[in-house]
Amino acid sequence: MAVRDRVQSQSQSTTAPTASGRRRINLLPYLFVLPHLIFFAAFLGWPFFYGIFVSLFNYDFSDPTYRPFVGLQNYINLFDSSSLQFADFWRSVVNTGTFIVWSVPPLVIIGLLLAVLLNSKLPGRNIFRAIFFAPWSLSAVVASLLGWWIFQDGGILNQSISGIGLQPNSWLGQMPWPWFAITLTTVWWTVGFNTVIFLAALQDISETLYEAASIDGANRVQQFLGITVPLLRPVIFFIITIQIIASANLFVQPRVITGGGPALQTESLIMRIATESFQFFRMGSGAAMCVMFAIILLILTALNFRLFGRTEQQ
Amino acid sequence: MASIAKPAVQARSGMSNGKLVGRIVLYIVLGLVAIFFLLPLFWMLVTSLKPGDEWLQANWLPKNPTFDNFTRLFNNPSAPMFNWFVNSIIISGIATFLTLTLDALAGYAYSRLNFPGRKILFALMIGTLTLPGIVFLVPNYLTVNTLGWLNTYQGVIAPGLAGVFGVFFLRQFFQSLPKELEEAALIDGGTIWTNFWHIALPLSRPALATLGIITFLASWNDYLWPWLVLNDPTKFTLPVGLASLQGSFTFDYGLIMAGAVIASLPVIILYLLLQRYIIQSVAMTGLKG
Numbered sequence: 001m002a003v004r005d006r007v008q009s010q011s012q013s014t015t016a017p018t019a020s021g022r023r024r025i026n027l028l029p030y031l032f033v034l035p036h037l038i039f040f041a042a043f044l045g046w047p048f049f050y051g052i053f054v055s056l057f058n059y060d061f062s063d064p065t066y067r068p069f070v071g072l073q074n075y076i077n078l079f080d081s082s083s084l085q086f087a088d089f090w091r092s093v094v095n096t097g098t099f100i101v102w103s104v105p106p107l108v109i110i111g112l113l114l115a116v117l118l119n120s121k122l123p124g125r126n127i128f129r130a131i132f133f134a135p136w137s138l139s140a141v142v143a144s145l146l147g148w149w150i151f152q153d154g155g156i157l158n159q160s161i162s163g164i165g166l167q168p169n170s171w172l173g174q175m176p177w178p179w180f181a182i183t184l185t186t187v188w189w190t191v192g193f194n195t196v197i198f199l200a201a202l203q204d205i206s207e208t209l210y211e212a213a214s215i216d217g218a219n220r221v222q223q224f225l226g227i228t229v230p231l232l233r234p235v236i237f238f239i240i241t242i243q244i245i246a247s248a249n250l251f252v253q254p255r256v257i258t259g260g261g262p263a264l265q266t267e268s269l270i271m272r273i274a275t276e277s278f279q280f281f282r283m284g285s286g287a288a289m290c291v292m293f294a295i296i297l298l299i300l301t302a303l304n305f306r307l308f309g310r311t312e313q314q
Numbered sequence: 315m316a317s318i319a320k321p322a323v324q325a326r327s328g329m330s331n332g333k334l335v336g337r338i339v340l341y342i343v344l345g346l347v348a349i350f351f352l353l354p355l356f357w358m359l360v361t362s363l364k365p366g367d368e369w370l371q372a373n374w375l376p377k378n379p380t381f382d383n384f385t386r387l388f389n390n391p392s393a394p395m396f397n398w399f400v401n402s403i404i405i406s407g408i409a410t411f412l413t414l415t416l417d418a419l420a421g422y423a424y425s426r427l428n429f430p431g432r433k434i435l436f437a438l439m440i441g442t443l444t445l446p447g448i449v450f451l452v453p454n455y456l457t458v459n460t461l462g463w464l465n466t467y468q469g470v471i472a473p474g475l476a477g478v479f480g481v482f483f484l485r486q487f488f489q490s491l492p493k494e495l496e497e498a499a500l501i502d503g504g505t506i507w508t509n510f511w512h513i514a515l516p517l518s519r520p521a522l523a524t525l526g527i528i529t530f531l532a533s534w535n536d537y538l539w540p541w542l543v544l545n546d547p548t549k550f551t552l553p554v555g556l557a558s559l560q561g562s563f564t565f566d567y568g569l570i571m572a573g574a575v576i577a578s579l580p581v582i583i584l585y586l587l588l589q590r591y592i593i594q595s596v597a598m599t600g601l602k603g
Contacts, residue, residue, distance in 0.1 A: 026429070028427070028506055028507075029423045029427035029428070029429035029432075030429060032419045032420060032422060032423035032427065032510075033419070033420050033423045033424070033429075033435070035415070035416045035419060035420070036416040036417060036419065036420035036475070036476075036481060037420070037435070039416065039472060039473075039475040039476040040439065040442075040476045040478065042457065042472075042476065043450065043454055043457065043472060043473040043475070043476035044442045044450065044476040044477075044478070045438065045442075046453070046457070047449075047450045047453035047454050047457065048442070048445070048449065048450070048453075050453040050456070050457070051449055051450065051452055051453040054452060054453060054456065061456075114347065117340065117343065117344060117347075118344075120340070122337070122340060122341075122344075125344075126590075128344045128347075128348055129593065130589045130590075130593070131348045131351050131352060132347065132348070132351055133589075133592075133593055133596075134351065134352075134355075134582075134585060135351060135354075135355070136596075137531060137535075137581045137582070137584070137585045137592065138535065138578055138581060138582075139534070139535035139536075139537065139552070139553045139556075139577060139578075139581075140535065140537055140553070141535075141537050141553040141554075141556050141557050141577075142358075142553070142556065142574045142577055142578050145556065145557075145560060145570060145571075145574050146354045146355075146357070146358055146574065147354075148560070149357075149358075149361065149567060149570070149571065150354060150357065154370045156357055156372060159370075159371075159372035160372060163372060188350070188351065188354065192351075193596060196593050196596050196597050197596070197597060199597070200597040245446065248446070249446065249447075249448065251537075251538055252537050252538070252557075255557070256557060256560060270448060270538070273448065273451070273452075274451075274538075274542070277451070277452050277455075278455070278542060283452050283455075283456070286452050287452045287453065290448050290449045290451060290452060291449065293446060293448055293449070294445055294446050294448070294449045297446050298444075
């Protein structure tokens with residue numbers, strides 16, 4: 001009887017009839033779920049509403065006595081060119097967009113090309129794969145410190161350039177080179193991730209397709225464009241999507257490599273949000289920027305779905 | 315591109331010599347790319363072993379190799395490197411252990427147990443996946459502050475435990491296990507708990523290892539949240555401390571690179587040992603760092 005009860009409660013329902021005819025609720029499943037649920041509710045559920053709530057206040061973290069309700073003022077400020085926030089906010093939005101344009105194409109294309117190079121029966125290819133992926137396991141701070149050190153005015157890059165008789169460059173001081181430094185550092189740090197995902201997908205493509213194509217006289221480039229790219233389209237779409245989101249979350253690289261400079265021209269949106277919220281303690285305004293960030297990101301992903309997602313159905 | 319096309323052209327003409335040439339070209343290309351990936355790491359190590367007057371010289375091997383940067387780093391009271399190391403280990407260790415525990419329990423319930431509210435809760439969790447993590451930044455900071463958890467381990471760890479990825483991931487894995495085993499065990503007098511503990515968990519070791527590795531790496535390398543929560547330098551994690559070195563010892567490149575070496579050493583060792591596992595984990599989960 002006890003066994004039947006348990007089997008029932010596991011496979012069908014948590015309410016089982018008892019001798020008295022009352023239905024008792026089996027609490028056990030809730031004990032399984034509860035530990036995670038507490039944290040989920042406190043740090044993902046509640047803050048979703050609390051963040052929107054805070055964004056409706058003039059919420060000065062350093063002054064608990066004066067936090068008046070201001071309605072949509074924090075959002076209106078972001079669209080009012082005379083407000084304190086307007087110029088800084090939109091500059092950081094444009095900067096983040098600039099980084100997305102700089103970084104997503106090379107991260108996707110180089111990631112794919114490296115995967116294609118590795119997708120052969122070459123002896124030792126796993127060693128190369130391990131090397132290409134290795135920087136991903138480092139902290140963003142370490143990767144960025146390396147970028148900062150290498151691209152210094154007196155850094156190894158300029159030393160090498162002077163060494164071969166060319167003019168050294170102010171990589172971190174003269175736009176647009178800071179974007180080049182940040183992008184190259186990011187490619188070095190994370191392109192291996194994309195390569196690993198592409199490689200896993202490439203290995204699912206049947207060898208016979210390529211054999212048939214090469215019998216028909218298609219060269220490797222034709223095979224790549226005619227077989228690999230079409231078959232990988234869903235994976236390419238997936239990588240582009242997560243890459244846009246990852247690049248939109250740019251924070252550590254400019255913070256460490258350029259400090260947001262020169263003249264705040266590489267300050268990302270998250271850097272701006274951090275400054276607004278945790279340096280100036282204008283948390284209502286910071287929370288409003290976070291909401292705007294989420295909306296912009298949703299629009300971006302929707303655009304991406306329109307541009308690339310649609311072709312998948314053809 | 316040309317390097318890919320080349321072996322094909324050769325292969326078509328059916329010459330084994332051509333295939334060999336193609337292979338050599340491929341090795342050269344891969345080798346150059348490998349150098350691009352390894353050189354910065356090598357430069358980090360070289361800089362950390364150079365005395366101060368050599369930092370801004372382009373020699374790729376230190377003329378007078380020294381551990382001076384490391385000893386200066388560990389003897390510097392304003393940069394308590396040892397504390398940072400210990401803090402990182404404690405925080406990443408606890409975060410990984412608790413994530414595995416909570417997510418395995420919850421994942422098992424969402425996979426195997428039926429209870430009122432299950433579908434709604436699960437849908438809510440999927441919903442939060444569509445939101446960028448940044449929207450939780452300000453409110454979670456206020457919550458942690460209200461709890462009095464600023465500058466504490468739990469303040470750094472707790473918000474990460476809310477993550478839903480691990481719950482999904484383990485739930486999917488439990489789904490793939492045959493149900494019959496557990497049903498038979500129940501009839502033999504087992505309980506839901508013994509099913510979870512003695513059947514589902516041991517069968518899920520690969521999935522738990524995957525989630526554990528990814529959680530540990532993410533926690534070890536995290537910067538933004540610990541940087542916000544921790545203000546006291548003795549409480550810093552390695553990435554937070556390292557970034558602070560850059561502010562206080564800007565031109566002491568050898569010292570900063572020594573710090574970077576110390577912070578990277580554990581993950582590089584972990585990577586050398588578990589490289590295959592880590593790459594598989596990433597290919598399996600598709601989780602961007």
